[in-house]
Amino acid sequence: MKPFEKKQQDDMSAVFKALAHPTRLWMVRELMQSERCVCEFVEASHLDFSTVSKHLSLLKQAHLIEDDKRGKNVYYRLRAVCLVSIVGCLDDHLKTLQAERAEDRS
Amino acid sequence: MKPFEKKQQDDMSAVFKALAHPTRLWMVRELMQSERCVCEFVEASHLDFSTVSKHLSLLKQAHLIEDDKRGKNVYYRLRAVCLVSIVGCLDDHLKTLQAERAEDRS
DNA sequence: TTGTCATTTGGCAATATAACCAATAATAAA
DNA sequence: TTTATTATTGGTTATATTGCCAAATGACAA
Numbered sequence A, B: 001m002k003p004f005e006k007k008q009q010d011d012m013s014a015v016f017k018a019l020a021h022p023t024r025l026w027m028v029r030e031l032m033q034s035e036r037c038v039c040e041f042v043e044a045s046h047l048d049f050s051t052v053s054k055h056l057s058l059l060k061q062a063h064l065i066e067d068d069k070r071g072k073n074v075y076y077r078l079r080a081v082c083l084v085s086i087v088g089c090l091d092d093h094l095k096t097l098q099a100e101r102a103e104d105r106s
Numbered sequence C: 001t002t003g004t005c006a007t008t009t010g011g012c013a014a015t016a017t018a019a020c021c022a023a024t025a026a027t028a029a030a
Numbered sequence D: 001t002t003t004a005t006t007a008t009t010g011g012t013t014a015t016a017t018t019g020c021c022a023a024a025t026g027a028c029a030a
Helices: A003-019 A022-033 A038-045 A049-061 A082-105 B003-019 B022-033 B038-045 B049-061 B082-105
Strands: A065-070 A073-078 B065-070 B073-078
Touching: A003 A022, A003 A049, A003 B003, A003 B022, A003 B082, A022 A038, A022 A049, A022 A073, A022 A082, A022 B003, A038 A049, A038 A073, A049 A065, A049 A073, A082 B003, A082 B082, B003 B022, B003 B049, B022 B038, B022 B049, B022 B073, B022 B082, B038 B049, B038 B073, B049 B065, B049 B073
Parallel strands: none
Antiparallel strands: A065 A073, B065 B073
């Protein structure tokens, strides 16, 4: 594998790693609706401010979201548009699996 | 969040977790080409048989691949067709980012 | 049956991740 | 300026993940 491909591979692993936590996946889904500030995530999740901030910064490092400070607040929004189709794709896949399991039981 | 949504969320996290390791991502890419038996992965990766087997079983648990034993060998193949578009999508996204960085440097 | 090959499973040590608290930074309001 | 608010960073502990080795399984061959 060429170094370029290797890097691409590692970058993509980082993307999946970023999405591999229920909290971060929930955050991405929220951002698919509209931008949110850190405090909104804190309020809705009942997690510590520091925990939320670290989750967001991980998503940012993976180039999936971006932030911008306005007034006292930091607002995050989706950067990788392809997330919408990826999550949609997997929702369908999981629904199909569930239907198959229901089928097997009947 | 309803219990059903919660489960869907956790299932999807499991999918991303399964994809979040360079070795497993490589395996998925290989399986996008054609089915492979465990020993082919072992040979190509220089990892221990047990390590390879565990990676594959993790992908299987996430319902992304399926296996079938023929003779002495166990063959794995892609189960989640949507992986092709997901990986393609992210390849494009990462290429775009790289192009942007090249742009910034010039 | 006995042996051999391909794979899986259990166990262990090294490393990575997640959550909290405390401390710090940056901005806005008083 | 001082204080309050919002967010990030550093540190610690608990938990999860990864990779290897050794042992167990399962199917075919002799």
